[in-house]
Amino acid sequence: MLAPFLDRMVTRNIPMRFNAMQALQFFEVFVVDIPGKVMDLEYASGPDIGYDTCDRWEGLPPDFIKKWEDYRKPPIAFSTSVLRWICSFDRMCYIVPPVRHFFLRVTLIPSRISLFLRKLLSLPHPS
Template sequence: MLAPLMDGMITRDIKARFTAAEALAFLESFRVNLDPEVLTRRPTEASNTLWNCWDRWAGLPKDFVDQWSAYRDPPPTYSFRLLQKICEYDLGWRTVTRLREVARDVGALLRRIQNIFKICRCYLKV
């Protein structure tokens, strides 16, 4: 049950992401008696893999995956993977960070200009 729980908590779709209360309710909604051997089994793949690269669904029974696939995080888009690849390099990370700062500043400037136009329209109507 960790695969659907973790994917529900870290999905990139923020609207579908579990809140803490929803995650707790998800865990409490089922009480599965697992074999002690299953409880002591450790994931071997995850030990040397980042959380966002580890396939939590690998090796799970097909019927389980089919039953809980609604909670499965969709694969990242091409643009997301490209951005991740760019940010692996120092120059790419600095460039993306700077572009985000510029976009934030331009967005703030455009909102100010929009507010000025709203004020001008109010005065012109009077």
């Protein structure tokens, strides 16, 4: 039942994420409508269950899901899933970041060249 609150706290969309004041205000209003017996339920936890892999919305009533669907976090991007899979192999978590940084630097080269040319063309000509 806390799925909308938790998803808005951990969403990857930073502008949509709750700040501390918004989270407190939402929680104080939201928790009043949740029955005590639901709040006392225990949920499975373990090393394989993470905040970004578990489905907090599973088993919730359809009308509740419909009401709060705007608060549901978007699915993990395919590229993120691929990078996580690659990093799951031995030592790849040490290799992937430098490779990504290299390709970031390579993609910045055209913009640096154009900046250099603009500065070069804007220099005063010696008379």
